[in-house]
Amino acid sequence: LEPVYPMPKISYVNGRFINHRDAFVHIEDRGYQFADGVYEVIAIHNGLVLDEEQHMERLARSLASLRIDAPVSDASLKLIIQELLRRNKCQEGAIYLQITRGVAKRNHEFPKNVRPSLVMTLSKTPERHSMNNRTVGTAISLPDIRWERCDIKSISLLPNILAKQQAVEGKHTDAILVNDEGYVTEGSATNVYMVDSKGTILTHPANHSILGGITRDSVLKVARRNGLKVEERRFTLKELQNAREMFITSTTKGVMPIGMLDGKKIADGKTGPVTTQLQSLYDDYVEQKFNEAVA
Numbered sequence: 283l284e285p286v287y288p289m290p291k292i293s294y295v296n297g298r299f300i301n302h303r304d305a306f307v308h309i310e311d312r313g314y315q316f317a318d319g320v321y322e323v324i325a326i327h328n329g330l331v332l333d334e335e336q337h338m339e340r341l342a343r344s345l346a347s348l349r350i351d352a353p354v355s356d357a358s359l360k361l362i363i364q365e366l367l368r369r370n371k372c373q374e375g376a377i378y379l380q381i382t383r384g385v386a387k388r389n390h391e392f393p394k395n396v397r398p399s400l401v402m403t404l405s406k407t408p409e410r411h412s413m414n415n416r417t418v419g420t421a422i423s424l425p426d427i428r429w430e431r432c433d434i435k436s437i438s439l440l441p442n443i444l445a446k447q448q449a450v451e452g453k454h455t456d457a458i459l460v461n462d463e464g465y466v467t468e469g470s471a472t473n474v475y476m477v478d479s480k481g482t483i484l485t486h487p488a489n490h491s492i493l494g495g496i497t498r499d500s501v502l503k504v505a506r507r508n509g510l511k512v513e514e515r516r517f518t519l520k521e522l523q524n525a526r527e528m529f530i531t532s533t534t535k536g537v538m539p540i541g542m543l544d545g546k547k548i549a550d551g552k553t554g555p556v557t558t559q560l561q562s563l564y565d566d567y568v569e570q571k572f573n574e575a576v577a
């Protein structure tokens with residue numbers, strides 16, 4: 283039976299689980315003042331935290347790169363996530379987790395003896411759905427105007443949000459970022475792939491120029507395991523325009539085909555065979571993780 287009143291959403295702020303509408307941080311938090319922090323978005327499926335270990339590792343790398351101390355241990359972080367799921371009765375959705383350098387008088391240099399802030403929010407989705415978006419998206423290309431440490435999952439996302447806004451204003455799914463040399467780096471919040479004329483999957487190497495997606499790692503792993511050809515090498519916008527297939531990946535989008543770029547179709551504009559295969563391989567991967575967890 284559905285409850286008569288919807289239960290209030292519960293969020294986590296620095297050691298406390300509280301009603302979402304009362305979940306505040308101080309105006310002197312360095313996340314608010316400087317975007318001095320990092321984040322993770324983690325998918326929840328059937329009550330399972332997907333690829334939790336990989337997200338913890340990436341979070342630790344981001345924190346270390348910015349010399350922010352983890353406010354709690356990984357074990358505590360996992361317990362907080364479990365408690366947040368329990369309090370929200372969440373089976374499907376995504377966790378947003380953010381750590382900033384903490385609250386201090388506004389000075390550019392790092393504050394001393396300040397505890398980093400930790401907040402978590404949960405967005406629930408109504409029912410279990412495929413990890414993959416079966417609709418075909420469209421995209422525009424835009425210059426990649428970001429900094430040289432895109433591998434850090436920093437909350438400083440102005441270039442990404444400006445690009446995404448431009449894409450959405452044109453009714454597109456995503457913006458594809460292209461660097462000064464004409465190479466495609468990634469999407470505004472996704473990794474980008476093409477399939478070349480030999481059927482090889484190409485994607486930008488996971489170096490400082492892109493955010494190494496957790497979905498990217500899993501998709502490349504299952505692709506290789508199933509005999510698909512994968513090359514982590516840069517490709518140009520021109521190569522992408524002439525690709526056999528194009529797709530993007532992220533925690534929230536799964537594997538999503540892109541059928542049109544800058545108003546021109548990629549091949550016939552439909553989901554290609556490699557993308558279709560990857561979608562089902564990735565769905566199987568998620569399903570298997572779930573089965574392992576309940577076994």
Ligand code: PMP
Nearest residue numbers: 471472473493495496497532533
């Ligand atoms: N690149 C960027 C710039 C992103 O913001 C994201 C999503 N946060 C990704 C790639 C995809 O990463 P993931 O698969 O871990 O969601």
